[in-house]
Amino acid sequence: MTTLDERLVGVRDGGRRALVPYLMAGARPDWTRLLQAAVAGGADVLEVGLPFSDPMMDGPVIQEAALAALAAGTTLDSVCAELGALDLGVPLVAMTYCNVVYHYGLERAAGRLRDAGVLGVILPDLALEELGEWAAVCDAGDLATVLMVAPSTPPARVARLTARSRGFVYAAARMAVTGTAEGLGDGAAVLERVRATSTMPAYVGIGIASPAQARAAAERADGVIVGSALVRRVLDGASPEEVESFVRDLRREIDAT
Amino acid sequence: MSVMGAPDGRGRFGEFGGRFVPEALVPACLELEAAFTEAWADPAFVGEFHETLRLFGGRPTPVTPLPRLSERLDLRVYAKREDLAHTGSHKINNVVGQTLLTRRMGKGRVIAETGAGQHGVATATAAARLGLDCTVFMGEVDTRRQELNVFRMELLGARVVPVTSGSRTLKDAVNEALREWVTCVADTHYCIGSVMGPHPFPWMVREFQRVIGEEARAQLEDLGVGVPDVVVACVGGGSNAAGVFAGFAETRARLVGVEAAGGSAIGHGAPGVLHGMRSMLLQDEFGQIEEAQSISAGLDYPGIGPEHAHLAAIGRAQYVGISDDEVLAGLTLLSETEGIIPALETAHAVAWIANAAGRELAPGTTVLLNLSGRGDKDVAQVRALMRGDG
Ligand SMILES: Cc1ncc(COP(=O)(O)O)c(C=O)c1O
Numbered sequence: 086m087t088t089l090d091e092r093l094v095g096v097r098d099g100g101r102r103a104l105v106p107y108l109m110a111g112a113r114p115d116w117t118r119l120l121q122a123a124v125a126g127g128a129d130v131l132e133v134g135l136p137f138s139d140p141m142m143d144g145p146v147i148q149e150a151a152l153a154a155l156a157a158g159t160t161l162d163s164v165c166a167e168l169g170a171l172d173l174g175v176p177l178v179a180m181t182y183c184n185v186v187y188h189y190g191l192e193r194a195a196g197r198l199r200d201a202g203v204l205g206v207i208l209p210d211l212a213l214e215e216l217g218e219w220a221a222v223c224d225a226g227d228l229a230t231v232l233m234v235a236p237s238t239p240p241a242r243v244a245r246l247t248a249r250s251r252g253f254v255y256a257a258a259r260m261a262v263t264g265t266a267e268g269l270g271d272g273a274a275v276l277e278r279v280r281a282t283s284t285m286p287a288y289v290g291i292g293i294a295s296p297a298q299a300r301a302a303a304e305r306a307d308g309v310i311v312g313s314a315l316v317r318r319v320l321d322g323a324s325p326e327e328v329e330s331f332v333r334d335l336r337r338e339i340d341a342t
Numbered sequence: 343m344s345v346m347g348a349p350d351g352r353g354r355f356g357e358f359g360g361r362f363v364p365e366a367l368v369p370a371c372l373e374l375e376a377a378f379t380e381a382w383a384d385p386a387f388v389g390e391f392h393e394t395l396r397l398f399g400g401r402p403t404p405v406t407p408l409p410r411l412s413e414r415l416d417l418r419v420y421a422k423r424e425d426l427a428h429t430g431s432h433k434i435n436n437v438v439g440q441t442l443l444t445r446r447m448g449k450g451r452v453i454a455e456t457g458a459g460q461h462g463v464a465t466a467t468a469a470a471r472l473g474l475d476c477t478v479f480m481g482e483v484d485t486r487r488q489e490l491n492v493f494r495m496e497l498l499g500a501r502v503v504p505v506t507s508g509s510r511t512l513k514d515a516v517n518e519a520l521r522e523w524v525t526c527v528a529d530t531h532y533c534i535g536s537v538m539g540p541h542p543f544p545w546m547v548r549e550f551q552r553v554i555g556e557e558a559r560a561q562l563e564d565l566g567v568g569v570p571d572v573v574v575a576c577v578g579g580g581s582n583a584a585g586v587f588a589g590f591a592e593t594r595a596r597l598v599g600v601e602a603a604g605g606s607a608i609g610h611g612a613p614g615v616l617h618g619m620r621s622m623l624l625q626d627e628f629g630q631i632e633e634a635q636s637i638s639a640g641l642d643y644p645g646i647g648p649e650h651a652h653l654a655a656i657g658r659a660q661y662v663g664i665s666d667d668e669v670l671a672g673l674t675l676l677s678e679t680e681g682i683i684p685a686l687e688t689a690h691a692v693a694w695i696a697n698a699a700g701r702e703l704a705p706g707t708t709v710l711l712n713l714s715g716r717g718d719k720d721v722a723q724v725r726a727l728m729r730g731d732g
Contacts, residue, residue: 215352235364237370
C-alpha cells in the first residue's frame, strides 16, 4: 500500500466521491493559486500536468496549456520547487509523459516528485509491458503509479492492469484523448470491468466536462476527473474565484448523488 | 541471432524500440503484431504483396551502374533505383504491404502522417487501389510548403487534415495521427510512414522494405559486382535505409546512414521516448523534443527508427550528417553526371559519397547508393534555393 492508496481508500470510506480537477503546472504564472482555488472549491485530489512537447494522449486544450507552460520555462524542477512550498491538504498526482521522467532519470524523478509532496504519477504512454523499471522505483519510493483501463482493453488484461495500478484505477470513459465530450461514453462499461477484478477505487475521466456529466459519473465511480473543461477556463483567463466556483459546481452535483 | 532479425518479444532491438503507447492503443498494436506475424508467414499474402509490387508498383527496380559519377569520384558506384518505383520513391513498398494487411484485418480505412507528402501520396495511392478510405495528417506548415502534394492526395480520393498543433510539421502530424487512431482503432489502420512508432511498426515496415536490399543483392551478383564495399542510404525515420541494409546486414559490406545535419538523431540526439518508441531523439536538457531543421522535408524528423539506434550502438552501421549546402551540390552532381535528378533526401547520400571519395573511400571502392526517390517533387524548391530566394 502506498500513501496514496491509504489516502484514497480513506476518502471512499468517508463516504465521499472524489473530485479530481486537472490543472497544467505553469500554464499561467498564478497556477499554484489556481490549485488552491480548486481545493477551496472542493477538490479531493489534484492532478497536476507537467508539460511535455508531444503530449500524445492530450487533445487541443491541454496541448495548448502544455505549450504555454513550456514557453514560460516550466520544468520538472520548477514545478517541484513550487509544489514543495505549498501545503494544499489534498493528495497530488502528477501527469506527464515517459520522456520527461526518463530524461530526468527514473530514480531521481521519483524522488524529486515525492519530496515535493506528489503521491502519485500518471504516465499515459507507459504501457503495462514497459512498466517494470519505473514501477519498481515507484514502489521503493512510496510513489503510486496510476494505470488506465480503456474501453478497448480486453477483460483478461483489465485484471493485470488493476493488479498493477496504485492509488486508483483510471477508467477511461471513451476511446479518445483528453478533451470535452457529452455523456459518460463507455464509462459505465469500463467501470464494470474494473469492478469485476478489483476493489481499488475506480475514477472516471476523459471527456467529463460538465457538472451533469460529473454527477452521472459519480453515480457509478469512486471519483471523477475533470481536465480540459477546467483548463479551457484557465486558458481563457478565468480568475481563481471563477475556477473555485466551477469546481464547486462540480462538487455540488457529485455530492447530490 | 541474425543482425537484422526480428526484435525480441517486447519489440526491442537491443535497448531500443518497445511499445510506449496509451492503453487504448495497446490492443490494436497487439492485434497488428499478430496479424502481421501470421500474414508474413502466409505464402498467399507474401505472394500477393510481391505480385502487387510487380504489377502495380513497378518492381523490381533496376540497379544502375553510374559510370560518369564513378569516374569523377574514382569509385565504382551503383544505384538501386527506388526513384523508378510507382509514386517516385521506396514509400510504395511499405504502403502496399500495410494496405494489403489492412484489408486482411477486415478494416476499411487507413490514416497516415506525412511531412513533404511523399508518404501521404503513396498511402493515398495504395488506398485508392484497394478501395480503402484514407485520411492523411499533414502539418499546416507543410500543407503550404507542399500544396501540390495536398492536391495529389485529394485527386487520389484522400482527405488531408492540416495539423495545427505544436510545431505544425511532421512530428506533430505523427502525434495527431496517433490521437486520431485512439478514436477509431476498431475499423482503422494507422499506416505509419517509416521504421518508427510502437512495436510492431518498426519491424513490419522494415520487412516490407526488405525487398530493396534483397533485390539489390541479387542484382549486384548478376552484374558481377558481388557484395559492395559500402551501402549508403539517407535516413529520415530510416525506412529506405533499413530496407537496403536488410539485404546486406549479414555480409561484410559497410553500412552508412546519412542524416540531415540538422536532424541528426544519432549524431546529436540522446536516448528517449517519442511516438511510441524508445530511440535516439533530438531533445533539450529537460527531455522536451526539439525540432529538426533540414532543407528536405523527408528528413525533418527529430528521431530515428529504433533499429538504427541499435545498429549504431552495436557498431554494425555508421551514421553521418550532411549539411544543407552539401545537399545541393550532391543533387547537381548526380543530375549532371548521370541524368538522374534525385530527391533532396537522396541527395544527402550522394553528397556523403562525394565527400568521402578519396578520403574514407579508397579509389576503386564499390558503393551501392540507395536512390530512394526522384527529385521532381523538389525542383521548384531547388530552383528557389539556387536563385538564393529559398
Ligand atoms: C525520397 C525519400 N527518401 C527518403 C525519405 C526518408 O524516409 P526514410 O528514412 O523512412 O526512408 C523520404 C521521406 O519522405 C523520401 O521521400
